[in-house]
Amino acid sequence: MGDHINTIIQVALDLLEIDRAIQIAREAIQGGANWIEAGTPLIKSEGMNAVRQLKKEFPDHAILADMKIADTGAFEVEMAAKAGADIVMLLGNADDSTVKDAVRSARKYGVKLMADLIIVEDPVTRAQELEKMGIDYINMHAGIDQQMTGKDPTPLLERIIQGVNIPVAAAGGLDATTSAQAVKAGASIVIVGGNITQSDDVTASAKKIRESVDAIEIPEFERQTLEQETRNLLSEVSTPNISDAMHRKGAMKNIHSMVADKKMVGTAVTVQTFEGDWAKSVEAIEVAGEGDVIVIYNGSPHIAPWGGLATLSCLNKGIAGIVIDGAVRDIDEIRRIGLPVFATANVPNAGDPKGFGEINATINCGSQVVNPGDYIVGDDNGVVVIEKERAYEIARRAKEVEKNEKRLYEEIKRGSTLSEVLKLKKWEKM
Secondary structure, eight states: OOOOOEEEEEEOOOOOOHHHHHHHHHHHHHHHEEEEEEEEEHHHHTHHHHHHHHHHHOSSSOOOEEEEEOSOHHHHHHHHHHHOOOOOEEEEEHHHHHHHHHHHHHHHHHOOOEEOOOOOOSSSHHHHHHHHTTTTEEEEEHHHHHHHOOOOHHHHHHHOOOOOOOOOOSSOOOHHHHHHHHHTTOOSEEEEEEEHTTSSSHHHHHHHHHHHHOOOOOOOOOOOOHHHHHHHHHHHHHHHHHHHTTTTOOOOOEEEEETTTTTEEEEEEEEEEEEEEHHHHHHHHHOOTTTTEEEEEESSSSSSOOOOHHHHHHHHHHOOOOEESSSSSSSSHHHHHOOOOEEEOOOOBBOOOOSSESSSSSSEEEEEETTTTOOOEETTTEEEEGGGGGGGHHHHHHHHHHHHHHHHHHHTTOOOOOHHHHTHHHHHHO
């Protein structure tokens, strides 16, 4: 493996405010970033002024304007070039006439063109066509929605690099590890967004990526299974992060933590039972396995279908936690045992084991539909349920929410306020 010291790190400023973008860019450059990208959201928010301001602040660094040009190629390239852009981004699936016109304009104004293959059906063939038309750089971009489904872009990146003779950039959720893997596959440029711009220490994050891509020997990357990665990501984020990622959905109503400071992540084994009937609740312990969460609809806040002995039994199976739309008892024992338990209340009385109900049926718990295998996450804020089909996607999106909040915390600690950072008055609905 050769030395990758010449790898370009491009920081993508997909923000809405130019002042924040400039500050983050300054910190990223201190950490080793080379090129500065005026991201599409920033351009839509601030117009060409974003490009002008970035060029004014960073005259010695290449400024890329992510215009995502799909039409009027010459005109939009001219706009970006006159604003100070050194490189202009167009969509790889733009019509050939648009691409050729953009190339003519780029040559006239002395700027370079990068083509983004984000939604191109045959990226390898299109990259070769774009090279012949005069495009200077290819961007193999795994879109956010593709990233959220866990799609590995590395094989496609390698094929594109082998198919063209111009530099290829890699983009899409890159961090220190995946940036290094992209370089190992042959990428000349790594485009990093949230893992730098949303960091609470932008300089340190950029430096970590710089060191990773410059390493003489890049270690092999052993990818986790989707389930492993999903569980790990959900363990790192809070239920508010998850709720935000789900557009304020998924939170169970009236269900609270009975054991403070205990995080719970697992897949649902559901129980439908009736007031005080604890037979199916206890039988579910035999059905559940390691990493599962038993989710019970009991229907009464006054009679408990669960207590200390059932909680202790769960430890032997490696069960991750319990959620009850109803009450628990033996709360002192439950807290000593320490297993995460969530319920509507704690009471002294239990019912009888009559055996009515069903295990692993679709239930309604805390006003949320829960199916067997859905992911359940609980902490001191409450409990959220995530459809199993979207679990990895939501975990990734929740991680992005967490990173953004960490950055906001950092900016507030520097003396700002939440309203000032978010420019709330500017973005209020007209």
